[in-house]
Amino acid sequence: QKEVEQNSGPLSVPEGAIASLNCTYSDRGSQSFFWYRQYSGKSPELIMFIYSNGDKEDGRFTAQLNKASQYVSLLIRDSQPSDSATYLCAVSGGSARQLTFGSGTQLTVLP
């Protein structure tokens, strides 16, 4: 059973701060890693994906992947109240490359 673990939160940060979201996974053969944002009552929307060890930056978002330690993280710089949402980590692996999702971390950015 492939597992993806996230702290459920809630995580609260003040506006302008850095929010750090973490995810660990059990399948060492995992190949692709995704972060989705989900607002209440809405569908998940892709924020970032990362395939290789290291950092990947896109605007205020940075994804970090460490395959040896089996974790992936998402940093949100200059957090805004509009970033308040649930963040889902998803990991793809195995021959069928199915995505397994974590249960999500609820982030609240306080004005």
Added chain:
Amino acid sequence: DAEITQSPRHKITETGRQVTLACHQTWNHNNMFWYRQDLGHGLRLIHYSYGVQDTNKGEVSDGYSVSRSNTEDLPLTLESAASSQTSVYFCASRQGVDSPLHFGNGTRLTVT
């Protein structure tokens, strides 16, 4: 613009009835998926398809079935709805095995 459309957006049905949720995508993606989302469980895979006439069971497939007769559609059928199947259902598609998923807007199903 390409999109993925689910219908209905909301559905209330009675225990024991057969229910079909529709999913239609215009991305021309071969890979399509059905997930359910419940509090405390995140997104769990029900069924998936990697092409026409291909269907596969996911983590929570009992009580559900899918069929893939064309590229665009993957309807999800609940053979005999149960209260435990009250959930939000998301359809998704992707271009390739390592590509991101594109999600539909979801269907909220209530089984009374």
